[in-house]
Amino acid sequence: MRRALRNDFLDELAGVPLFAGLGRRDLQRVAATVDLVDVEAGTDLVRQGDTGHDLYVVVGGSATVVVDGRPAAMLARGDTFGETGVFAGARHPATVVAADALRLAVLGRRAVLGLVQAVPQVAPHLLRGMATRLGATRPRTGELDLAAPPPPSLRR
Numbered sequence: 001m002r003r004a005l006r007n008d009f010l011d012e013l014a015g016v017p018l019f020a021g022l023g024r025r026d027l028q029r030v031a032a033t034v035d036l037v038d039v040e041a042g043t044d045l046v047r048q049g050d051t052g053h054d055l056y057v058v059v060g061g062s063a064t065v066v067v068d069g070r071p072a073a074m075l076a077r078g079d080t081f082g083e084t085g086v087f088a089g090a091r092h093p094a095t096v097v098a099a100d101a102l103r104l105a106v107l108g109r110r111a112v113l114g115l116v117q118a119v120p121q122v123a124p125h126l127l128r129g130m131a132t133r134l135g136a137t138r139p140r141t142g143e144l145d146l147a148a149p150p151p152p153s154l155r156r
Contacts, residue, residue, distance in 0.1 A: 009036070013105065017078035018057055018125045026119045033111040037104045045081075045096040045104070052085020052092050055112045061102035066095040074099065083130050086112050 010027045013019050019030055036059065039045065045063060046052060058079045065073040065081070072094060075081060084090040086109045107115065116123050 012059060015077075016057055016059055016105070018080060018122065020125070022119065022121060026121065029118050030115060030122075033115055034105045034107055037106050039098045039102040039104060041098050041100045041102070043098045043102075045098060045102075046092045046094075048093065048095045049091050052082050052090070053109050055080060055082045055086045055107045055109075056096075057105040057107075059103040059105050062099045063102060064097045064099045066097060067093070080126065080130075083126065085109075 009031055010024065013027055013030055013034070014022065019027060022030065034057075039061075045056065048067065058075050058077055060077060063075040063079075063081075064071050065075060075096065081094075081096055082092070084093060086107075116126070
């Protein structure tokens with residue numbers, strides 16, 4: 001019975017884009033570092049402004065991203081959040097609320113950094129997800145667009 005549950009867990013992880021393409025041995029490494037958590041609809045998973053320490057991967061269900069009290073995006077299977085706290089020690093830029101019953105894979109900062117070293121194939125997936133979200137939020141937040149020409153005051 002225990003082996004069947006473990007195989008189901010590995011299959012569930014293998015179906016998440018962050019871990020897609022990993023071999024069984026690497027999936028076992030991931031499974032050893034991940035806590036699977038089931039959350040009820042309406043639960044605040046992280047709150048805007050709080051310091052983050054964990055990386056969250058949506059394994060099932062969906063969540064709403066809320067910025068300054070307004071819905072900004074939806075997260076679904078395979079989406080991640082919490083990277084700013086894990087990698088930069090920054091505060092959460094948004095509140096994330098379970099939109100329905102939700103299953104999360106949760107990794108603490110040490111686990112994430114250890115996983116990236118032990119299973120380097122995970123890093124490009126994490127970076128792609130962060131870059132995509134950054135690109136999607138930049139126009140709304142008014143952050144500096146480094147690809148745009150500098151303002152006249154900074155031109156030489």
